[in-house]
């Protein structure tokens with residue numbers, strides 16, 4: 126058989142396999158989606174488990190810590206803001222639940238190693254700490270580039286490097302990343318933040334594949350992509366968006382639900398994933414027109 130025919134056969138085989146796997150997976154997923162409209166997805170019980178949340182001093186992280194604590198787990202609250210993190214842990218304890226506060230800069234490898242030694246095993250690691258950074262590319266100084274990428278991406282590597290070994294040892298665990306819809310769709314005046322969130326989505330996808338290759342399906346991964354959440358006043362004053370921002374408490378409730386259902390990747394609100402998938406399937410001109418219909422415009426240099 127000559128090389129040309131072999132190439133054609135190999136491509137035909139790959140295309141056939143691709144179409145078969147796609148049709149099979151899509152029909153399974155579609156049936157599951159329809160089934161779960163009637164029967165809610167099963168949620169795991171995390172009572173008695175240890176859950177670590179970074180960036181828990183305020184915003185989404187604080188709401189996640191409060192909500193998770195009500196499910197009977199022991200919440201390890203971590204943040205660079207010492208006063209804020211004490212407040213979150215105290216509020217949880219006042220509600221009659223279990224929490225501990227640790228002040229830690231998640232971009233500092235030594236600090237993260239010390240944290241891991243003090244905390245020990247965690248069942249669920251929620252990498253939430255992040256910096257919201259909106260600015261046009263030419264207003265973005267190199268110092269901000271390193272700070273945002275270190276906080277929003279590199280910190281996930283440090284946390285995973287220090288907490289995944291314990292999960293592998295026990296063959297049990299769950300790693301959650303709070304990415305953003307900005308990690309799925311590109312908007313203007315937010316290049317640095319968008320780069321960091323695309324990186325987190327990629328990191329989580331690759332980590333999932335790595336765990337699969339290791340045969341560690343007991344260690345779950347979840348990548349959450351929330352839409353705008355009202356955690357800072359500028360979200361209202363400086364962002365012009367057709368879909369109104371969410372409240373942190375509502376976003377946290379949806380995030381916790383997705384974690385308990387061990388979903389691999391989801392947006393908050395849920396329906397945005399379909400909108401974003403539609404964008405990506407359309408040709409450039411059409412998708413950009415669709416972006417003009419469901420717009421989120423970040424004003425010039427607001428933060």
Ligand SMILES: NC(=O)c1ccc[n+]([C@@H]2O[C@H](COP(=O)([O-])OP(=O)(O)OC[C@H]3O[C@@H](n4cnc5c(N)ncnc54)[C@H](O)[C@@H]3O)[C@@H](O)[C@H]2O)c1
Pocket residue numbers: 179180181182183184185186203204205206209229230231232253254255256257276303304305306350351352353354355356357360
């Ligand atoms: N607010 C939104 O519109 C929105 C939307 C999608 C995704 N997100 C993501 O959700 C996460 C939380 O966002 P938020 O709006 O609650 O932010 P926030 O600014 O209200 O809270 C972030 C927390 O992270 C902490 N933090 C920052 N750097 C840290 C470091 N180096 N070490 C330890 N802690 C550190 C801060 O002290 C703060 O308590 C972020 O990753 C953000 O990118 C936010």
